[in-house]
Amino acid sequence: MKTDEGYSHALGNRQVQMIAIGGAIGVGLFLGAGGRLHAAGPALVLSYAAAGLAAFFVMRALGELVLYKPTSGSFVDYAADFVGPWAAFASGWMYWINWAFTGIAELTAISIYVSMWAPQFPRWLTALIALAFVLTVNLLSVRLFGELEFWFALLKVVAICAFLVIGLVLVIFGLDLGGNSAGIANLTAHGGFFPHGFPVVLMSLQSVIFAYASIEVIGIAAGETKNPRQVIPRAINGVIWRIAIFYIGSVLLLGMVLPWTSYGPDQSPFVTVFAALGAPWAADAMNLVVITAALSSCNSGLYSTGRILRAMARKGEAPAFAGLLSSRHVPYGGILITATVFVAGVVLYYFVPERAFNIATAIASLGVVTTWGTLVLCQIRLRRAAMQGLLERPPFRMPGSPYTGWLTLGFLALVVLLMPFADADQRIAFFCIPLLVVTIAAGWRIVGSRHRAEVPVE
Numbered sequence: 001m002k003t004d005e006g007y008s009h010a011l012g013n014r015q016v017q018m019i020a021i022g023g024a025i026g027v028g029l030f031l032g033a034g035g036r037l038h039a040a041g042p043a044l045v046l047s048y049a050a051a052g053l054a055a056f057f058v059m060r061a062l063g064e065l066v067l068y069k070p071t072s073g074s075f076v077d078y079a080a081d082f083v084g085p086w087a088a089f090a091s092g093w094m095y096w097i098n099w100a101f102t103g104i105a106e107l108t109a110i111s112i113y114v115s116m117w118a119p120q121f122p123r124w125l126t127a128l129i130a131l132a133f134v135l136t137v138n139l140l141s142v143r144l145f146g147e148l149e150f151w152f153a154l155l156k157v158v159a160i161c162a163f164l165v166i167g168l169v170l171v172i173f174g175l176d177l178g179g180n181s182a183g184i185a186n187l188t189a190h191g192g193f194f195p196h197g198f199p200v201v202l203m204s205l206q207s208v209i210f211a212y213a214s215i216e217v218i219g220i221a222a223g224e225t226k227n228p229r230q231v232i233p234r235a236i237n238g239v240i241w242r243i244a245i246f247y248i249g250s251v252l253l254l255g256m257v258l259p260w261t262s263y264g265p266d267q268s269p270f271v272t273v274f275a276a277l278g279a280p281w282a283a284d285a286m287n288l289v290v291i292t293a294a295l296s297s298c299n300s301g302l303y304s305t306g307r308i309l310r311a312m313a314r315k316g317e318a319p320a321f322a323g324l325l326s327s328r329h330v331p332y333g334g335i336l337i338t339a340t341v342f343v344a345g346v347v348l349y350y351f352v353p354e355r356a357f358n359i360a361t362a363i364a365s366l367g368v369v370t371t372w373g374t375l376v377l378c379q380i381r382l383r384r385a386a387m388q389g390l391l392e393r394p395p396f397r398m399p400g401s402p403y404t405g406w407l408t409l410g411f412l413a414l415v416v417l418l419m420p421f422a423d424a425d426q427r428i429a430f431f432c433i434p435l436l437v438v439t440i441a442a443g444w445r446i447v448g449s450r451h452r453a454e455v456p457v458e
Contacts, residue, residue, distance in 0.1 A: 028211025030290040031109045032361065033251055034272065035265030040204045041195035042187040042255035045248060047208045050411070052243045055212045057408045058372045060398040061379035062216055063236040067394035068382060070228040075216070075374045076311050082381035083374075085315075089444050091374040092312045097436065098367020099301040100338060102213060104345025105360035106294040106301070107131060112266065112357075113291045117284075127346045134295060135339050138302040141328045145303055152296035159289040160246050163270055166277075167253035177276040182257045190259045203422040205415045206429075207358075210365040211247070215239055216375065217300050233396045265357075298342070302335050309334030317447050355425055362419070362429035366436070369412045376412075380405045 036044050062075075071077045075095070080088035110130045111123035137148055169175070170182035180186070187193055194201065254269050258276060263269045268290045275283040310331035313323030324333035348356050380402045386393035398404065419430040 028207070028213065028361070029247060029250065030268050030270060030293045031112070031265075031357070032207055032211055033254065034263040034267060034269035035358075036204050036207055037251070037254060037260045037263040037269060038265065039196070040200045041191065041193065041260045043194045043198070043201045044204060044208075045251045045255065047201055047204045048211075048248050048251050051205060051208045051212055052248055054209075054372070054408050054411050055215055055243055056240050057398060057400075057404050058375055059215060059236050059240055061376045061401075061405065061408075063233055063396050064379050064394055064398050065375065065382060066232050066236075067229055067396045068391070070232070071311075075371060075378065076308055078378040078382075079374050082378040082385070086444050086448065087374065088315075089312070089317050089447060090440050091370055092308055092317065093440055093443070094367045094370035094436070095308055096305050096338070096367070098213065098364050098371060099305045100341040101345070101360045101364035101367070102210075103131075103298050103301045103338065103342040104348060105210075105357050105364060106297045107342060107345060108357045108360065110291055110294045110298075113268070113287055113294065116267070116271070116287050124346050128343070130295060130298065131339065131342050131346075134299040134302055135335070137299060138306065138335050139326070139330055139332055141330060142303075145299065149296060149299060152292050152299070155289050155292050156296070157246075159270070159286060160250060163273065163286075164245070164249060164253065167250075167257050167273070171253065171256045177258060177273070178262075178278075180259055180262070180276075184256055186256050186259050190261055195260070202418055203426075206365050206419055206422065206426055207361060209368055209412075209415055210361045212243070213364065213368045214297060214300055214304075215243075216371060217304050236396075302338055305338040306331040306333075306335035309337060358423070358425040359428055362426045363432060366416070366429060366433065369416055373409055373412050376405045376408050 033044075036047075040047070065075070065078050069077070069081075076088045076092040079091045107127035107130055111126040114121065114126045115123060137144055167182075170177065171184065174181050174183045176182075254263070254273065257273055262276070263272055268286065271283050271286045271290065274286045277283075309318045309322035310325070310333070312318035313320060313334070318334070319337070322331070322334040322337055324331070326332045345356070345360065348360070379398050382391070383393065383398075383401050385391050416430070416433075419426040
């Protein structure tokens with residue numbers, strides 16, 4: 001069966017649940033947590049907790065919107081309904097910016113992971129091979145995408161659970177790892193809980209927000225899901241508690257298993273822990289898992305942007321090519337547009353290999369903030385319309401609305417305002433904001449005038 005958007009309802013409950021989990025466990029945790037722990041120390045867990053709380057409210061806002069109207073256009077359609085066409089245009093393109101640069105970061109991460117086994121193999125070639133793989137998967141069928149995501153996510157969950165169990169055992173029994181004893185004392189014994197001060201923890205919020213990116217993919221998958229009104233609430237509630245366990249719990253355990261000084265930006269912190277156990281095979285196995293995590297994120301990025309760009313192309317807000325649908329009900333035009341930008345990212349990595357990951361994640365986080373802010377604002381508008389009797393509010397609701405919504409929007413604004421006071425890579429992203437605003441405003445001026453010209457005169 002296919003929808004009026006041309007998509008087939010090929011995703012079942014098993015796959016949607018795993019897509020939701022996969023979206024909540026990405027390379028931001030598997031690779032990025034190492035560099036952030038090295039920079040901020042054990043107090044990094046506070047950043048993860050604050051961002052996790054914001055993610056909780058964003059997911060509940062998304063759930064309410066999805067129950068109101070399941071659509072593969074997701075927040076782009078919601079922005080059009082509750083804010084205005086210009087908001088749909090802006091949020092759609094910012095979401096594309098998010099995934100375009102997230103894909104660059106993921107490909108960079110894959111090349112770093114593979115270099116652990118093949119240091120002489122060209123990293124740019126590794127990135128291209130990885131891109132070719134996920135592009136093929138996306139172009140074949142949504143069923144194949146869903147099945148691959150199921151197994152990718154399962155690997156990630158098994159790896160994280162294995163780390164949580166082993167980490168707890170190490171901490172409880174105070175076992176030795178490479179000359180360091182695991183234990184709660186590691187949170188304060190090496191320069192204190194705030195070894196570089198509290199401001200550094202605040203400055204890490206941008207990169208932590210990026211780590212939570214893609215949890216909203218489940219909203220886009222709703223348009224290709226069987227029984228979304230039953231499946232989506234369960235999937236969203238599952239994501240919320242997994243955020244608490246997998247992210248906050250993992251970062252806390254990382255800080256207790258080894259001193260924060262043991263971690264660095266060039267290796268997954270989970271690989272660092274398993275290598276310290278003295279079992280090379282365990283470190284290799286974890287390295288394989290983090291490669292699949294990065295592949296999974298690239299896979300989801302192509303899937304998401306393909307659907308978002310097609311939704312925009314159907315309204316004349318993206319190139320007509322993005323609206324093309326294959327005989328397999330795959331929006332191959334939008335997918336290929338995003339893949340082209342991923343290739344450009346390989347060029348970025350060639351010129352600034354040591355900074356490509358951080359620059360890409362910083363720019364991508366602007367798209368994350370925009371997407372999350374759009375979802376929360378739309379939920380606030382949905383609630384207002386329901387209070388006015390204009391529509392029926394779904395039973396699955398954002399708790400504490402509208403106050404929690406406004407607090408979440410304030411938190412997201414704070415994340416952006418802190419960026420120019422952080423490192424050089426975040427400043428680059430912050431100073432890209434005027435360029436993005438001008439470009440999107442100019443694009444809407446062209447698109448908006450075209451829409452007005454198409455409106456028939458009475």
